Amino acid sequence: MLATIIVHELKNILFSPKFSVTVAVASVLLLLSVVAGIGQYRAAAAQYETTTQLVQQEMREARGWMALTNKVLRRPDPMQIFVSGVANDVGRLSGVNAFQAVKLSHSTFSDDPVYAVFRFIDLSFIVAVVFSLLAVLFTYDAVNGEKERGTLQLTFANAVPRAQYILGKFAGAWLGLVLPLLVPMLLSLLLLAVTAVPMTAEEWGRTVLLFGGAVLYVTVFVALGILLSTLTPRSSASFLYALVLWVCAVFIVPRAGTTLAGHLVPVPTVAETEARRDAFAKDRWAQYEAQMQSRWKERNAPLEGMTKEEREAYRDEKMWEWMEQDDQDRKQVQTDIDEQARRLTEELRNRRMEQERLAFTLSRLSPASSFQLAAMNLAGTDIALKTRYEDALNGYRTLFNEYKEKKAKESGNSGGFRIEVNSDTGVKIDAGRERGVLDLTGMPQFTHPSPSAAETMRSAFIDLGLLGLFSLAAFAGAFVRFLRYDVR
Amino acid sequence: MSVHTMLEAVNLSKRYEDGALAVDDVSFSVRPGEIFAMLGGNGAGKTTTINIFLNFLEPTAGEARINGIAAHRAPLEAKRHVAFVSENVMLYPTFTAVQNLDYFARLGGKTQYTADDYRRVLLRVGLQEEAHHKKLKGFSKGMRQKCGIAIAILKDAPAILLDEPTSGLDPKSGFEFMQLLGSLRDEGKAVLMSTHDIFRAKETADTIGIMRQGRLVMQRSRAGLAGEDLERLYMEHMAGVHE
Amino acid sequence: MLVHIIEKELRDIVGSAKFAVNFSIGTALILLSFYTGAQNHRIAQEQHEAALAANVRQYEGVTDWMRVQSFRIFLPPQPVAALVNGVSNDIGRTVEVRGRGELRSQDSRYGDDPIFAMFRFLDLDFIVTVILTLFAVLFGYDAVNGEKERGTLRLTFANAVPRTVFITGKCAGTFLGLAVPLIIPFLLGALLLPVFGVPMSGPDWTALALVTGAGLLTMGAYLLLSVWVSARTERSSTSFLVLLSVWIMTVIVLPRLSAAGADLFVSVPSMDEVNSQKSRFMSQLWNEDRTKMNGFTPANKGDVQEVMKEFNRYMQTLADDREKRFNEFAGRLNEERANRQMEHRRLTQYLSCLSPAALFTLAASELAGTSLRLEEEYLAQAREYQKEYARFMKEKTGTNTGGFAMVFRMVTDDNAEKPKPINIAEVPAFRFVPPAAEAGLPPFTIFSGTIALYALLSFAGAYRAFRTYDVR
Incomplete structure (x- = not known):
């Protein structure tokens, strides 16, 4: 009996020309987005390679070890093919050196705002927008439409248990919608394999989970559509409700949720934080200078009354010690500045985290947000992308600077300016070595951060769990409602 | 009562684009104060005939005239003289x-x-x-x-076209409707209606036409039907006995 | 006759459930977009002021202008931009000015707070392109075939009703029923702006009015398109599916594919590549100059202060020369990239012209001053500012080395007079003049003219299709 109903429902959907055309278009679109995504990924990867090499070249040609600065680019992630998330909004590169804090700049959208005008299309977007619409459109009259056509009465003139009927309806509609989703998804996996997009086993796993999430998301809307059709006596009414529900879930709740959180928990801008950091740095350097001045006096005090030769000898003797001491202090200043910057960043981040938590809680009222959040988490293009990279870059900055210091010390050439002022010999300016190439072997390499599997799973499962709950609740509602449905 | 005709079909034919001949050389006329009932099965051409009068369809040959105006030549003018009740x-x-x-x-x-x-x-x-x-x-x-x-x-309007007006009405409403139609006739309206309802047609109509496969196979006044069993006639025509 | 049809159409719409939905949701969303726009503007204004204040605060206690190596300027939030975001959240808001060298904007809103980039904002552009166009489809999809399904089309044409009058009345009535009620929330929302403290100037009001007009026009284009499709199909369920597909394609898919589509034909050299080339050239120049610096011999070896001054002057001539050569080099690269970018943008725009919704986005952002011109304008003004800043700094310090100078300080005596702190307020203020609305008017006219063309074509199509429509 159940099988008959499912098959009938499936046939009803699949053999309807309108359905097949619409769904075929959506499937093609899905595949198209993956093809476009692969193209974009390849272009980005090629660009990444070229630029990284240019950076290396530039570093080898640096004028000395102390002047060495590095630039780290975010490596394009194949998962972006499916879910671009915030990958195009977050800066792609950051300078790494001793005198500047780490900062991601040059996002795709700020480099080429033309892409920001309409943004891109990707698989998660098509699923979130188009497939959810199709799901409600082909289920909004599942029950009340049958009643209007009189087929409901006819069906229940037979010994059909209601539970089986509604279950069959659901299963049939679900299959009808999930099949056109699965086929292009499987094809896109094939496409990835054929075009040899470098994906790790873990990334394949994440992709499969992402696709599972997409199916779950469509399930929510199938169940919601059926629920609506059992709640309203006329299909024209449920049609309107379905559209309203879709608009709210897909477009309004996510946007309104984040905007509201933005209003409730304001976060200072990066520019403001940086200005605060710079103010501290300026103060700290001024303090250092004052210290230097008094120290200079201290050091020169014993010189009183010495002959020129004695002074020279004394200076030569103390020179190394003084330089060490000054260097130590200079480093301390830099450390203090970095520490302050870290504190400020943390403050900013805590504030931002509070905002994010609220934004997520609010926007998760909509299954579309849940799906998109889960998708971004699985693809690693979630908002934590930025902090993840910033943390990794900060760690790398320490390593890189240590390496640089060591090398500079070894080579004995700072590469910087040296201005020697001597009341006896006058002013000497040394602008460093001639051209040459630095040997960068042994330089620490940046390890691109990726979210830990545990972390991803934890956050993705919240949203996938929510989707499961949504569909369960909607279906249970439809089920209970239909058991007492007036089939006349 | 004036003798000029209000509704008139003159050698009316309609062939659809798919080649089906829906109306085949049909001629009849309805005078003011006359009810003309078209009987016939599904697809006999009754509704097509009415559609031509309303210029919803152009005739392939012949004319449908309302108050002497060919519907497909001056549709707006023709439609001023006609009211329509659809199914x-x-x-x-x-x-x-x-x-x-x-x-x-x-x-x-x-x-x-x-x-x-x-x-x-x-x-x-x-x-x-x-x-x-x-x-x-x-x-x-x-x-x-x-x-x-x-x-x-x-x-x-002086002419009224009705397409299956009694379908879906309960018997009492159907009866009242026919009475109403009679009173409209008495006011001098020319009434052309298509119907399946032989019983009511016989009671109210002044002239009865039977259509089959696009042709008007029988047309008789009420007087001409006196003593005849309309139901039997209809069945015979439907079965093609008179051809 | 026409009046009766329009009147009936209006009544029919006002009594329908979809009108209730359109009116309530449309009103709520429009008001919400004005509200969030005003709130966003307030927050952006606060952030802007905080950034300005913090920027000034960092120079507190600085006693030497030579210490002011750079000065940050910020793009102030614009009132209309809060309603039509355009690319204003995607482009950098901060520019660090050093007195010479290339300028770059950084710290975009979405880059700073990617949380808003995830779903973006509920601005008027979104409301019009996504919600109102959907309502238009909803109102128009059964305009003709729905009447047929109800049997009223037959009944109507049993009367002496000319078809042209009917279709015109249908379009006019539906449009009035759709658009007029939405004017109320638009007006109400506009009234709320001053209440929420958004400073709207005269041109701002004009821009907002024109954007609203273009929004209604876009809605009209989708409505007429829907009437056309409904006059070409027998059943309203068919026309709805057709229109929904058209809607998805033109609102959601095509605009998003346009930039990627343009990539296929125009490749823009990546920013990284250009930057790498520039920085390599720069370091090459530096290396050359270092040799020159080593050869610096002061005229007066005795007076250290004089030597430093001389050295800085020497450095400046080097810097001037370097800048000249660099600018030549970078100018070539920039121009090449800018040309390609222009070509790419134009193609993107052409491609997105296939969609009336995309046209609205382009038109609205032009008037709101949030189109791609915003960044160009900002950087152009920042460059002008940099010249002013450089003049100022030269006045104060005697040199303009672009944030790089040697300072030599002699410490003579503890009892010497403490140097006075500088007054940072003396630095010329950067005042961003938003791109004049008049400048946005020609592209706005072109874009909205194209929307009107779509509307006209759809009407002509509907008109033609209905002339031979089978009303039975």
Whole structure:
């Protein structure tokens, strides 16, 4: 009996020309987005390679070890093919050196705002927008439409248990919608394999989970559509409700949720934080200078009354010690500045985290947000992308600077300016070595951060769990409602 | 009573684009004060004939004239002289009965009607007063049909075309409807209606035509039918006995 | 006759459930977009002021202008931009000015707070392109075939009603029923702006009015398109599916594919590549100059202060020369990239012209001053500012080395007079003049003219299709 109903429902959907055309278009679109995504990924990867090499070249040609600065680019992630998330909004590169804090700049959208005008299309977007619409459109009259056509009465003139009927309806509609989703998804996996997009086993796993999430998301809307059709006596009414529900879930709740959180928990801008950091740095350097001045006096005090030769000898003797001491202090200043910057960043981040938590809680009222959040988490293009990279870059900055210091010390050439002022010999300016190439072997390499599997799973499962709950609740509602449905 | 014809089909033929001949050389005329009932099975060409009178379809050959005007030559002019009641009209579900009447009356060029006029005509077609200001959404088929007839009456045209007007009406409403039609005839309207209802056709119509496969296979006045069993005749024609 | 049809159409719409939905949701969303726009503007204004204040605060206690190596300027939030975001959240808001060298904007809103980039904002552009166009489809999809399904088309044409009058009345009535009620929330929302403290100037009001007009026009284009499709199909369920597909394609898919589509034909050299080339050239120049610096011999070896001054002057001539050569080099690269970018943008725009919704986005952002011109304008003004800043700094310090100078300080005596702190307020203020609305008017006219063309074509199509429509 159940099988008959499912098959009938499936046939009803699949053999309807309108359905097949619409769904075929959506499937093609899905595949198209993956093809476009692969193209974009390849272009980005090629660009990444070229630029990284240019950076290396530039570093080898640096004028000395102390002047060495590095630039780290975010490596394009194949998962972006499916879910671009915030990958195009977050800066792609950051300078790494001793005198500047780490900062991601040059996002795709700020480099080429033309892409920001309409943004891109990707698989998660098509699923979130188009497939959810199709799901409600082909289920909004599942029950009340049958009643209007009189087929409901006819069906229940037979010994059909209601539970089986509604279950069959659901299963049939679900299959009808999930099949056109699965086929292009499987094809896109094939496409990835054929075009040899470098994906790790873990990334394949994440992709499969992402696709599972997409199916779950469509399930929510199938169940919601059926629920609506059992709640309203006329299909024209449920049609309107379905559209309203879709608009709210897909477009309004996510946007309104984040905007509201933005209003409730304001976060200072990066520019403001940086200005605060710079103010501290300026103060700290001024303090250092004052210290230097008094120290200079201290050091020169014993010189009183010495002959020129004695002074020279004394200076030569103390020179190394003084330089060490000054260097130590200079480093301390830099450390203090970095520490302050870290504190400020943390403050900013805590504030931002509070905002994010609220934004997520609010926007998760909509299954579309849940799906998109889960998708971004699985693809690693979630908002934590930025902090993840910033943390990794900060760690790398320490390593890189240590390496640089060591090398500079070894080579004995700072590469910087040296201005020697001597009341006896006058002013000497040394602008460093001639051209040459630095040997960068042994330089620490940046390890691109990726979210830990545990972390991803934890956050993705919240949203996938929510989707499961949504569909369960909607279906249970439809089920209970239909058991007492007036089939006349 | 004047003798000129109000509705006239002259060698009317209609061949659809797919080649099917829906109306095949049909000629008849309806004078003022006459009810002409077209009988026939599904697909006999009755509705097509009415559609040609309304210029919803262009005839392949011949003419359908209303008050002497060929419908397909001067459709707007011709339609001024005709009112139409269709089968199962839904009307505007968000409008009340009176609002529907008002709109169509205006389209028919009648702008002078008052609320009282609408009340009277709705009562005349048998719609209870409490329904007059209700939206059509909740109306039954019969109630909607009554509104449709009221719309036709309000147009006050010399000719009335009716396409299966009694389908979906209960027997009592059907009876009342036929009485109404009789009174319209008495006012001098020329009435052309297509129907399946042999019994009522026999009771009310002045002339009865039977259509089969696009041809008017029989046309007789009520006098000419006296003593004949219309039902038997109809069945025989349907079975092609008289060919 | 026409009046009766329009009147009936209006009544029919006002009594329908979809009108209730359109009116309530449309009103709520429009008001919400004005509200969030005003709130966003307030927050952006606060952030802007905080950034300005913090920027000034960092120079507190600085006693030497030579210490002011750079000065940050910020793009102030614009009132209309809060309603039509355009790319204003995607482009950098901060520019660090050093007195010479290339300028770059950084710290975009979405880059700073990617949380808003995830779903973006509820601005008027979104409301019009996504919600109102959907309503238009909803109102128009059964305009003709729905009447047929209800049997009223037959009844109507049993009267002496010319078809042209009917279709015109249908379009006009539906449009009025759709658009007029939405003017109320637009007006109400506009009234709320001053209440929420958004400073709207005269041109701002004009821009907002024109954007609203273009929004209604876009809605009209989708409505007429829907009427056309409904006059070409027998059943309203068919026309709805057709229109929904058209809607998805033109609102959601095509605009998003346009930039990627343009990539296929125009490749823009990546910013990284250009930057790498520039920085390599720069370091090459530096290396050359270092040799020159080593050869610096002061005229007066005795007076250290004089030597430093001389050295800085020497550095400046080097810097001037370097800048000249660099600018030549970078100018070539920039121009090449800018040309390609222009070509790419134009193609993107052409491609997105296939969609009336995309056209609205382009038109609205032009008037709101949030189109791609915003960044160009900002950087152009920042460059002008940099010249002013450089003049100022030269006045104060005697040199303009682009944030790089040697300072030599002699410490003579503890009892010497403490140097006075500088007054940072003396630095010329950067005042961003938003791109004049008049400048946005020509592209706005072109874009909205194209929307009007779509509307006209759809009407002509509907008109033609209805002339031979089978009303039975």
